[in-house]
Amino acid sequence: MEKTLSSLPVGAEGRISVIIAEGLMRRRLMDLGFVPGTKVGCLRHSPAGDPTAYLVRGTVIALRKEDAACVHIY
Amino acid sequence: MNQINSSFDKRQQCNTPAANVSDRVVETIYQQAERIAARAVSGTGSPKTDWTRILDNILTSKFLGYPIMLALLGLIFWLTIEGANVPSGLIADFLFGIEEHLSAAFMTIGAPGWLHGILVLGMYKTLAWVVSVMLPPMAIFFPLFTLLEDLGYLPRIAFNFDNAFKKAKACGKQALTMCMGFGCNAAGVIACRIIDSPRERLIATLTNNFVPCNGRFPTLIAVATIFMGGAVASTYETAAAAAVVTGLVLLGITVTLITSWALSSTMLQGEPSSMTLELPPYRKPQVGAILYRSIIDRTIFVLMRAVTVAVPAGAITWLLANIFIGNLSILSHCANFLAPIGHAIGLDGFILMAFILGLPANEIVVPILIMAYMSSGYMLEFESLGELRDLFIANGWTWLTAVNTMLFSLLHWPCATTLISIKKETGSSKWTWIAFLLPTIIAFIVCFLVAQTTYFFGWV
Numbered sequence: 258m259e260k261t262l263s264s265l266p267v268g269a270e271g272r273i274s275v276i277i278a279e280g281l282m283r284r285r286l287m288d289l290g291f292v293p294g295t296k297v298g299c300l301r302h303s304p305a306g307d308p309t310a311y312l313v314r315g316t317v318i319a320l321r322k323e324d325a326a327c328v329h330i331y
Numbered sequence: 332m333n334q335i336n337s338s339f340d341k342r343q344q345c346n347t348p349a350a351n352v353s354d355r356v357v358e359t360i361y362q363q364a365e366r367i368a369a370r371a372v373s374g375t376g377s378p379k380t381d382w383t384r385i386l387d388n389i390l391t392s393k394f395l396g397y398p399i400m401l402a403l404l405g406l407i408f409w410l411t412i413e414g415a416n417v418p419s420g421l422i423a424d425f426l427f428g429i430e431e432h433l434s435a436a437f438m439t440i441g442a443p444g445w446l447h448g449i450l451v452l453g454m455y456k457t458l459a460w461v462v463s464v465m466l467p468p469m470a471i472f473f474p475l476f477t478l479l480e481d482l483g484y485l486p487r488i489a490f491n492f493d494n495a496f497k498k499a500k501a502c503g504k505q506a507l508t509m510c511m512g513f514g515c516n517a518a519g520v521i522a523c524r525i526i527d528s529p530r531e532r533l534i535a536t537l538t539n540n541f542v543p544c545n546g547r548f549p550t551l552i553a554v555a556t557i558f559m560g561g562a563v564a565s566t567y568e569t570a571a572a573a574a575v576v577t578g579l580v581l582l583g584i585t586v587t588l589i590t591s592w593a594l595s596s597t598m599l600q601g602e603p604s605s606m607t608l609e610l611p612p613y614r615k616p617q618v619g620a621i622l623y624r625s626i627i628d629r630t631i632f633v634l635m636r637a638v639t640v641a642v643p644a645g646a647i648t649w650l651l652a653n654i655f656i657g658n659l660s661i662l663s664h665c666a667n668f669l670a671p672i673g674h675a676i677g678l679d680g681f682i683l684m685a686f687i688l689g690l691p692a693n694e695i696v697v698p699i700l701i702m703a704y705m706s707s708g709y710m711l712e713f714e715s716l717g718e719l720r721d722l723f724i725a726n727g728w729t730w731l732t733a734v735n736t737m738l739f740s741l742l743h744w745p746c747a748t749t750l751i752s753i754k755k756e757t758g759s760s761k762w763t764w765i766a767f768l769l770p771t772i773i774a775f776i777v778c779f780l781v782a783q784t785t786y787f788f789g790w791v
Contacts, residue, residue: 278605281527281604281605282605285605285607286607287354287357289607289609290361292357292358292361293358294358295361300384300387301387301388301391302393303391303396303490303491303493303494304391304392304393304394304396304397304491305491305492305493305494305495306494307493307494307497308490308493308494308503308606308608310387310391310490310610316609317383317609317610317611317612318607318608318609318610319490319493319607319608319609319610320606320607321493321497321503321605321606323605324605324606324607
């Protein structure tokens with residue numbers, strides 16, 4: 258079972274291997290910089306637990322758990 | 332290149348029928364862009380303190396996040412109420428002073444009574460009420476809100492609230508459109524364009540009405556100050572009123588979430604779409620420039636609206652109050668007709684009528700109500716909002732009337748401008764009608780329940 262972005266603990270970093278989202282979400286993620294090979298870091302969770310803020314290419318993007326689970330990292 | 336190839340292989344292993352060609356195109360574009368950026372862009376080294384991260388750790392933290400949001404909201408209302416007090420009084424003194432001179436002038440030139448009535452007692456007076464009671468809070472709240480927006484805080488509100496919206500099967504960006512609704516519901520409706528899914532966009536549009544817009548705040552503030560503030564020691568007056576208004580806003584947000592959930596489960600079924608939210612770095616807002624520009628802009632905007640909407644409404648109100656059928660004015664006839672419905676929901680006929688006449692612009696509701704009450708002959712020297720209290724009590728107001736007026740103002744139908752915006756944005760008459768009926772029905776039900784429970788237990 259590969260590690261996904263949603264399992265990344267706060268403060269940890271990883272590199273993107275695959276994005277298994279489809280359609281609109283896939284485009285959106287790739288447009289925002291979530292491209293295979295990119296370094297991603299987990300910054301913090303929302304006070305409600307979801308979404309989570311990730312640092313990618315110098316920008317902070319918040320993703321919901323289901324969507325973050327589509328991004329596999331190593 | 333090796334990494335990309337290996338990830339490409341992994342994708343093949345996953346059997347994902349992705350558009351592999353477009354993926355590789357995107358990846359190579361990014362590589363190219365990175366190469367160029369690495370050569371061309373030079374950084375200033377890491378900044379001394381990452382303020383954004385420090386602030387975010389506090390503002391979106393588990394324990395402090397929500398309380399801080401609440402406190403900020405309350406603070407904004409407190410500043411609005413406190414700051415509007417003195418200007419309100421000054422403007423009122425000035426404008427009503429002029430009214431006396433106007434009346435004297437009319438008498439000197441021997442103008443007919445009805446002309447004096449329409450122009451001075453109707454149009455000018457309503458204008459004076461709107462400008463003195465409604466304008467100052469609006470001119471203060473909007474700039475404060477703009478300041479918060481410019482700071483970059485709004486995405487953090489969406490970040491904190493997204494989970495609640497996800498549970499309501501709505502889009503997280505609805506938190507942002509909801510915030511825009513605080514400024515103006517029509518602007519909030521247009522802001523719903525940022526939501527891609529048509530289903531979720533419609534939900535956001537229909538529920539935008541439940542946050543009070545800039546025009547409804549003065550109504551809430553006025554009633555809260557008059558009744559709630561008057562019930563506590565004068566040092567805590569503003570704080571009490573601010574607390575009440577904050578509570579109402581929270582109620583509005585709760586109703587938004589519940590209605591969104593209900594719509595998602597019935598008329599607008601579907602699964603929540605994905606959401607990406609950018610949290611940009613905080614900006615130091617140009618406080619002076621924003622305050623100056625915003626106050627001036629808002630004042631001009633409200634004044635123009637007052638002239639185009641309040642003045643005619645004032646004329647109509649005066650006419651209705653002074654044209655008699657039988658031995659009652661048309662106004663009294665209407666109020667009597669609406670009285671049973673009004674009483675059932677804890678209001679009275681006049682209040683209901685003021686809300687109906689306030690369809691073009693929410694800020695004229697209280698002025699029309701004042702005018703309607705005064706047409707029965709009550710003389711009013713406007714020193715402060717406290718005078719209004721006597722006027723209302725003389726017309727049968729109780730704490731229940733105050734509470735239900737505020738509830739009705741919060742929940743009732745959207746103003747004409749918003750309805751027009753909804754029609755333009757949705758392109759559908761059906762949804763515009765629903766946008767009108769849904770809040771109205773909810774307002775009636777809520778007020779009915781509150782009123783009947785109070786009557787039943789004999790609390791009033």
